Amino acid sequence: MNLSSELQAAAARHVSRRWFLRDCGVGLASIALSQLLTQEGRAAVRNPLAARTAPLPAKAKRVIFLFQAGGPSHLELFDNKPELTKRDGQLPPAELLKNYRSAFINPNSALLAPKFKFQRHGQTGLELSELLPHLGKVADELCVIKSMQTDAVNHAPAQIFMNTGSQQFGRPSLGAWSLYGLGSEAENLPGYVVLSSAKGTSGGASNWGCGFLPTIYGGTPFRSSGDPILYLSNPKGLDQETQRASLDALERLNQKHFVAQGDPEITARIQAYEMAYKLQQSAPDLMDLSQESQATLELYGCDPKKAGYARNCLLARRLVERGVRFVQLFHEAWDQHGGLATALPRNCRDTDQATAALIMDLKQRGLLDDTLVVWGGEFGRTPMVQGSNDGRDHHNRGFTMLLAGGGVKRGYVHGATDDFGFNVVRDPVHVHDLHATILHLLGFDHTKLTFRFQGRDYRLTDVHGQVVRELIA
Numbered sequence: 001m002n003l004s005s006e007l008q009a010a011a012a013r014h015v016s017r018r019w020f021l022r023d024c025g026v027g028l029a030s031i032a033l034s035q036l037l038t039q040e041g042r043a044a045v046r047n048p049l050a051a052r053t054a055p056l057p058a059k060a061k062r063v064i065f066l067f068q069a070g071g072p073s074h075l076e077l078f079d080n081k082p083e084l085t086k087r088d089g090q091l092p093p094a095e096l097l098k099n100y101r102s103a104f105i106n107p108n109s110a111l112l113a114p115k116f117k118f119q120r121h122g123q124t125g126l127e128l129s130e131l132l133p134h135l136g137k138v139a140d141e142l143c144v145i146k147s148m149q150t151d152a153v154n155h156a157p158a159q160i161f162m163n164t165g166s167q168q169f170g171r172p173s174l175g176a177w178s179l180y181g182l183g184s185e186a187e188n189l190p191g192y193v194v195l196s197s198a199k200g201t202s203g204g205a206s207n208w209g210c211g212f213l214p215t216i217y218g219g220t221p222f223r224s225s226g227d228p229i230l231y232l233s234n235p236k237g238l239d240q241e242t243q244r245a246s247l248d249a250l251e252r253l254n255q256k257h258f259v260a261q262g263d264p265e266i267t268a269r270i271q272a273y274e275m276a277y278k279l280q281q282s283a284p285d286l287m288d289l290s291q292e293s294q295a296t297l298e299l300y301g302c303d304p305k306k307a308g309y310a311r312n313c314l315l316a317r318r319l320v321e322r323g324v325r326f327v328q329l330f331h332e333a334w335d336q337h338g339g340l341a342t343a344l345p346r347n348c349r350d351t352d353q354a355t356a357a358l359i360m361d362l363k364q365r366g367l368l369d370d371t372l373v374v375w376g377g378e379f380g381r382t383p384m385v386q387g388s389n390d391g392r393d394h395h396n397r398g399f400t401m402l403l404a405g406g407g408v409k410r411g412y413v414h415g416a417t418d419d420f421g422f423n424v425v426r427d428p429v430h431v432h433d434l435h436a437t438i439l440h441l442l443g444f445d446h447t448k449l450t451f452r453f454q455g456r457d458y459r460l461t462d463v464h465g466q467v468v469r470e471l472i473a
Contacts, residue, residue, distance in 0.1 A: 054443020059407020070334030147415020185323030372406025
């Protein structure tokens, strides 16, 4: 599916017709040009964000990706390893470290027992850390992947890889590909919205960028205070009628330019102006959490006047209710090279209740079945200690991610790591496999959702990836 060629072909048809009329010498160009720009020009400059039907049967219509930047420790949160507890303080087996290179520590550092206990939850008996009591309440909704693997071992490349399928800058993000393929059902909001809490991400805007896709498909970051987007409010002295007249004039000029040049970035420019205008009405309503009941605010643990993860989770639900295709939360707080005993409880207090509330809220509103919720970071943590006795290094060979809703199995655990949480021993799931599976749930064959750039067709999974069908209900 290559939407760029469709737009380019349409533009080429209009360009050739326009120049024929101008050059034929019978004076028709001046008569026809205005008609071309008002009718055929508008057809060529169609809305690139218009909602489209997926080519394959889809189980999910939208995605909420709760990205826990920094690398949450699977060993403290999801992947209980009694053997690691037994061998606390011992050196790891030599065979475990064969061909292994860590990010920072000496690989032959002592093993570190998990800092917190695990408890079983739900009818499935899913094991979760004692730090996650609220997620325990939705255990039977979770699809847990304990066998994730990634190629990168440091934050920026690993975050970009998890979000774009490549460690290189300049590739479109998962959200951008989703919007490119499906468009958006939101009339007055961007189709891809980004919300942040805690610290900024190491990968920066590349995590939600459009790469070589037209700019209109990139994520739109919303601020946590003031105008959601900078300069959204009109300056003093500019009334709505004047603004509308100015935008209409700009649109006519941009349409004329598009018919002449066929550059898809011109359509992005047109849509950006229109979206900014619409956001002036829709954004204040979206951000006004006083419309929510007290029971809902308490469910999320949300103070409507306080920025943070809980508020962003509630905003994520409000966004998908309004037709937004892809919502991504970034919470950079999980890089525990030290301070596991104090930082992990704090991180879980900040995120556990709101994550579970989002899943419960979506379910009770009838949105969970076709909304895919993804929870996870760029990698896990080592079973070997870093620092004195309270930290872990980056680990890409095996870690855990959570899915819920959107056509995945409920109360299901996929894959396993060894007795130390070090290597995957059953059903590995690579980042490319996860991306292929998400696109499959949205109704796409990941090998066919492509965009031609610099002479070849690119895709999110590039030349890799298999759909993990065991995850699908």
